[in-house]
Amino acid sequence: MPKKIPFLLLLLLSFAWFACKKVDIQFGQQFLDNDYTQVINVDSFTADLSTVYVDSFITSGKGVSLLGGYTDPIFGRVTVNNYLELAPPTYVDSFATATYDSLALILVPDKSYYGDTSGTVHVNVNRLAESITGYEDNLQIIYNTHQFAVTSPPIGSADVAIRPLRSDTIKVRLDDNLGRELLRKLQDPNDNDIKTNDAFLQYFKGIRLSSNNNSKVVFGCSDSVVMRLYYKLPGLYLQSKKLDFAIINPTTHHFNNISVDRSATVLKNLATVKQIPSSLTGNTAFTSYLAGAMVKIRFPSARDILKLPNFTKIIKATLVVRPIRGSYNANFDLPPLLRLSTTTQLNQIGSDLAIITAGTSSAQTGNLVVDYLYGENTSYAYDVTAYIKNLTLDGTINANGLLLLPPSPALETRFNRISVGDKNNASNKTQLLIVYATVQ
Numbered sequence: 001m002p003k004k005i006p007f008l009l010l011l012l013l014s015f016a017w018f019a020c021k022k023v024d025i026q027f028g029q030q031f032l033d034n035d036y037t038q039v040i041n042v043d044s045f046t047a048d049l050s051t052v053y054v055d056s057f058i059t060s061g062k063g064v065s066l067l068g069g070y071t072d073p074i075f076g077r078v079t080v081n082n083y084l085e086l087a088p089p090t091y092v093d094s095f096a097t098a099t100y101d102s103l104a105l106i107l108v109p110d111k112s113y114y115g116d117t118s119g120t121v122h123v124n125v126n127r128l129a130e131s132i133t134g135y136e137d138n139l140q141i142i143y144n145t146h147q148f149a150v151t152s153p154p155i156g157s158a159d160v161a162i163r164p165l166r167s168d169t170i171k172v173r174l175d176d177n178l179g180r181e182l183l184r185k186l187q188d189p190n191d192n193d194i195k196t197n198d199a200f201l202q203y204f205k206g207i208r209l210s211s212n213n214n215s216k217v218v219f220g221c222s223d224s225v226v227m228r229l230y231y232k233l234p235g236l237y238l239q240s241k242k243l244d245f246a247i248i249n250p251t252t253h254h255f256n257n258i259s260v261d262r263s264a265t266v267l268k269n270l271a272t273v274k275q276i277p278s279s280l281t282g283n284t285a286f287t288s289y290l291a292g293a294m295v296k297i298r299f300p301s302a303r304d305i306l307k308l309p310n311f312t313k314i315i316k317a318t319l320v321v322r323p324i325r326g327s328y329n330a331n332f333d334l335p336p337l338l339r340l341s342t343t344t345q346l347n348q349i350g351s352d353l354a355i356i357t358a359g360t361s362s363a364q365t366g367n368l369v370v371d372y373l374y375g376e377n378t379s380y381a382y383d384v385t386a387y388i389k390n391l392t393l394d395g396t397i398n399a400n401g402l403l404l405l406p407p408s409p410a411l412e413t414r415f416n417r418i419s420v421g422d423k424n425n426a427s428n429k430t431q432l433l434i435v436y437a438t439v440q
């Protein structure tokens with residue numbers, strides 16, 4: 001009898017192990033579990049794509065001066081100007097014996113750029129003819145569409161080379177007549193134009209930085225732009241001195257004016273019609289927020305999953321966004337991060353689709369994977385399970401969708417763009433992959 005106990009114990013353990021063993025799920029085919037439950041993976045629920053027009057956006061207070069321009073085969077000619085106000089230095093009565101040397105605008109590149117850096121960029125500096133101001137409801141907020149009159153000719157210009165890997169400062173020599181005038185004001189104790197910020201802005205309303213139509217790149221500079229007055233003081237040895245007129249308030253009246261000419265592109269009617277289906281643009285939709293466009297993604301057939309035989313519930317839904325092969329390169333590179341924001345038929349930016357990691361919720365940004373060899377497997381991927389489940393519960397919101405766009409601050413400061421294929425694009429398709437369960 002004692003010899004049978006180990007055998008019975010072994011037999012019981014064997015039954016328990018087989019009863020508790022989880023069965024592997026093989027996605028892409030039906031799986032039978034105890035003749036009742038199936039887990040099925042499908043990719044037939046297509047996403048409808050369109051390109052939505054971005055009317056305007058705030059560019060003041062972003063901490064960056066953007067300057068230049070480039071021609072994009074998709075978005076057209078993009079031109080960027082920068083406007084800013086300058087403040088006088090703290091006044092001291094010590095310039096009576098000073099002699100003028102030169103005047104220059106000093107820019108500090110932040111190593112960001114978009115376009116072709118192989119050539120030079122022509123930089124023009126114009127004095128403003130009118131004061132910078134915002135809209136009546138908020139005078140401190142300024143949009144990309146704002147422009148202000150300038151005086152002509154420019155008070156300075158230069159052709160500069162953009163070296164992304166170096167931190168060379170850019171110096172643009174300014175008009176000597178203006179420099180001598182500034183020094184005379186510093187030398188005159190009765191001249192009030194130089195004594196306070198408000199008085200100085202009445203005299204010198206600010207500057208505009210611009211380029212010309214030959215520019216092939218947009219580059220960024222920090223908000224540490226200064227107009228520097230160089231002068232000399234007599235002594236045992238002639239002393240070289242400098243005095244800086246810095247940005248008066250980088251959080252308000254320092255902004256970027258961005259304009260786009262789409263007249264020769266597939267998006268030429270975007271500003272008029274506001275939204276173009278991908279079927280009218282080569283089965284492709286486009287995002288470049290600073291160039292006035294963003295991809296909208298809809299899932300009008302999502303509720304059809306409820307019609308499938310024995311459907312029980314959605315287990316997981318994944319959206320895979322694949323950039324069109326050959327649409328990006330060293331000059332027109334992909335956004336490193338892209339978020340999905342909810343929207344309505346009005347195409348306003350809503351809340352971002354989030355993911356919870358270790359109890360913390362954060363916006364999804366696509367986890368970009370780049371296929372440097374063939375480009376076929378370059379993709380962004382998003383967990384849209386909760387979003388798709390919500391669509392299947394409420395049939396009235398299927399006209400809404402998701403917007404594909406960069407997170408801030410890249411949203412208002414970086415020109416990276418993406419071309420996305422729809423279900424009929426022969427190159428790369430956007431796919432909605434759904435894993436669901438059925439019970440027979």
